[in-house]
Amino acid sequence: MATNIGIMDSAYFVGRNEILSWINNRLQLNLSRVEEAASGAVQCQMMDMTFPGVVPMHKVNFDAKTEYEMIQNYKVLQDVFNKLKIEKHIEVNRLVKGRPLDNLEFLQWLKRYCDSINGGIMNENYNPVERRTKGGKDRTFKCSTKTSKSLQTNNMHIPGTNKHTVAGGSNSSAEVQALSKELTEMKLSVDLLEKERDFYFSKLRDIEILCQTPEIEHLPIVEAVKKILYATDAKESALEEAQDYLSQSLGEDDEEEEPKA
Structure with missing residues (x-):
């Protein structure tokens, strides 16, 4: 199996929803965004499922929040790659930033690689929850991306019915409007980027067919x-x-x- 997959490979046309379903079904998780896998823990456990016993799961931090903690997870993953002679460069500095496209591309590659090993068939004997809790330590997976923390912080400012919120109602309302506007602009920006990406992919595909x-x-x-x-x-x-x-x-x-x- 060639571990280096070209950009025109069908692996990179797999959508984020399919990637998330693949992760959630196999690892019994409930991720809603690909950037929630930015800590590297998901990738480590997916390799653990594909190659039982190769990943030192006790070293994988499923509650990694800082970039330093995430980098430690990617070091574990890189060691696994080296052990299995997988020639795949991991763009750690990009992945830990939680950028959706960078994380999506890496997960697309990972899915293609794991499917090539087991034919896409799920290991029925693998217990993902047990593997995450090995050693008696509660290692329930938590979202650790900066995006999610930012969203949690923003949600704390959404006005409710308590007295503190009513007292600062006008300020809170202005904050909510500003955040809503910013969120709308971000969604538009993401949509434009995805359209631009698809446009260039189609160009490359046309060139490939011509060649x-x-x-x-x-x-x-x-x-x-x-x-x-x-x-x-x-x-x-x-x-x-x-x-x-x-x-x-x-x-x-x-x-x-x-x-x-």
Whole structure:
């Protein structure tokens, strides 16, 4: 199984709702947003389900709240990857920020990888709750993203019927209106980003289909484009590799066409 999956792989077209259902059904959780998995605990336990006994679950902190605590979870995950010889770079600094798209992409990759190991079949003998509570310590999973903490803080300011709220009713009302406006703007921004992402994905898909046309798929320029399309590591200089390949291919073609003396 290739652990590096190109951006055009079908894995990256799996929606967030399907990802959340996959996590919740297998691990008996109730996540409502992909960024709730930013602590790395979910990923560790999913690997524990896929490879029983490989993950030191006693080191996984399901109540991680700070970035430092989350990073410790990702260190456990990276050690597991190393042990299983999984060549996958984990963008820890991005994931712990709780950004939805970064976490979605990593979970999409994880689902594809785990499904390739067990064919998508759930391990019936695996007890996720028991594994989380191993050692007698209450390790009930809690949302630990900054987004959720911010929402909890905001909810404390929503006016109710108690005397303190009535006393500061006008201020609270203004705060609620400001927060509602900010939330609306954020939703619009997310919608625009998702539309932009889908637009560029469709462009890339069209290019991929064109590159698979039998008449041209073996041309050097098409092979060079494929190298860029299927690059799997963000740090890999795909453009440079494609240019080198093209130069070598064109050089070889020139030598073949050179007339003999």
